[in-house]
Amino acid sequence: MTTHPAHPAARSIRTTPEGLMWEPSERWVRGRKGDITVVDSRHPVLVWEPHLPVPQYAFPHDDVRTDLLRPAQTPPAGKHTGTRIFYDLDADGEVRANAAWTFPADDLAGHIAFEWFRRTDTGLDHWYEEEEEIFIHPRDPHKRVDALPSSRHVRVEIDGQVVADTHAPVLLFETSLPTRYYFPREDVSLDLFDATDHSTGCPYKGTAEYWSWRGGGDVPPNILWSYPDPLPAVAAIQGRVAFFNEAVDITLDGERLDRPDTPFSRMLRKGSRS
Known part of the structure; x- marks a missing residue:
């Protein structure tokens, strides 16, 4: 059985030694490249990096089409907090460089994060929380x-x-x-x-x-x-x-x-x- 970082009933923001903050989300999140569903997760994790004011999602490996990911040909330096492992997305006849990555924190081991295409032109085309399309970045549950x-x-x-x-x-x-x-x-x-x-x-x-x-x-x-x-x-x-x-x-x-x-x-x- 797949395990997840925390049970929803115990939801609270955690902080890693690397300065990342994260908490599990109860939302069903999907990400698509064209007609291909690359991410389909009912156990996403919201992650806040120290230098970014908005959160991003990370997903359990089992919820990601990892068969579409390749080790990045030209991984960027210093783009995400402590991250050294990046992946290129090879789907629908197109390769998008550095579309995904893994955070170095032990708490987030086994999770993969993705760029949001409309912000960076490298990630997925469409994101959905439940049945509603979400743009630019995930919504922050602590923001009104x-x-x-x-x-x-x-x-x-x-x-x-x-x-x-x-x-x-x-x-x-x-x-x-x-x-x-x-x-x-x-x-x-x-x-x-x-x-x-x-x-x-x-x-x-x-x-x-x-x-x-x-x-x-x-x-x-x-x-x-x-x-x-x-x-x-x-x-x-x-x-x-x-x-x-x-x-x-x-x-x-x-x-x-x-x-x-x-x-x-x-x-x-x-x-x-x-």
């Missing part, structure tokens, strides 16, 4: 995302110009990130922005479209976004638009908010220089 309609007064300025003003925002609270304020479109001066071809995906919210400020100055691109078809859990933000708090001036109920410093701050600074 709540979209709450509000009557608070929110105003946004760029270079001193008011570009949005509403008493009917939806406030999106996401663990470890600043509150995002989603405006009705009629309360935003969208004529001051140009739509771009930039898009991003989020496993909690869906796929976003973007606009850039057309007024010049030291304003990064893609500063305004919207989810035209959000996931059901945050349906209240559908079609609304939000700004990066990190790059605009927001006044909430008459109080000017400080611009937060987040991982997006660095991304925005880099974008403004490109």
